[in-house]
Amino acid sequence: MLEVIIFYVSALVAIGGGVMMIAQRNPVASVLYLIVSLIAQAVLYIQLSALFVGSLLIIVYAGAILVLFLFVIMLLNLRGEHFEGTDRKISRVTKYIISAAFFLELVLIVKELALPGRTDVVSAQTATDFGGVEPVAELLYTKYLFPFELTSILLLVAVVGAVVMAKRDKSEKQGDI
């Protein structure tokens, strides 16, 4: 019973955070609502006994990536006049209808699927260390060693690319962002 309550409360918070995120005009509030949604999702991960990945979600996503977003918003010094709309080609309602139709399609697909595995996800038996750091790390360094090493190259490329992209040209005058 408790797990059902935890699931539905976290699901509601995750959805509500997402909706508030796209409804906000101020990007700082958007970032904070996305953090709320991510923490609710981390609760769901931990309920699915994915302890390691759930902690990573909080540490890496909420702690690092979204702080990077906040940092960029602060760096650009965005104010109200940067968000004023110009032309709006499709009405907002049409856009909501498009995404609602997309969601209904996803639900219909889920209903049609003959889902594999056990029917009850959360309370089924697993190994006691399922999803802990040690078994995930063992997979990461044996079966998935090559993709894991490729990730380091990807991150290196991203770091170099970000520096090149954001670097100021020598010809530009100082004092701008």
Add this chain to the structure above:
Amino acid sequence: MIPIAHYLILSGLLFAIGAAGVIISRNLIVMFMSIELMLNAANLAIIAFSRSLNVMDGHVFVFLIMAVAAAEAAVGLAIIIAIFRNRKTINADQFNLLRR
């Protein structure tokens, strides 16, 4: 008693919210955060299947997806800074240089 279909529907709902954010918003930063939300919706489905099938490979996939998302965030925000420096706006409707 939570069937896996509930997790998949929640994941689909989060994905639809992210897609709606990308369609509706004209603020580049909010569009970018919506993409992060969609990546996380996919991660939730992977974790639910991983628990349901009792294999841990899905956790490794989610780990790799998070690394890709971090790289994407770094490069994308650098692009936003570069665009803002040139155009002094982050309204996506005003980036129509190739359309004119």
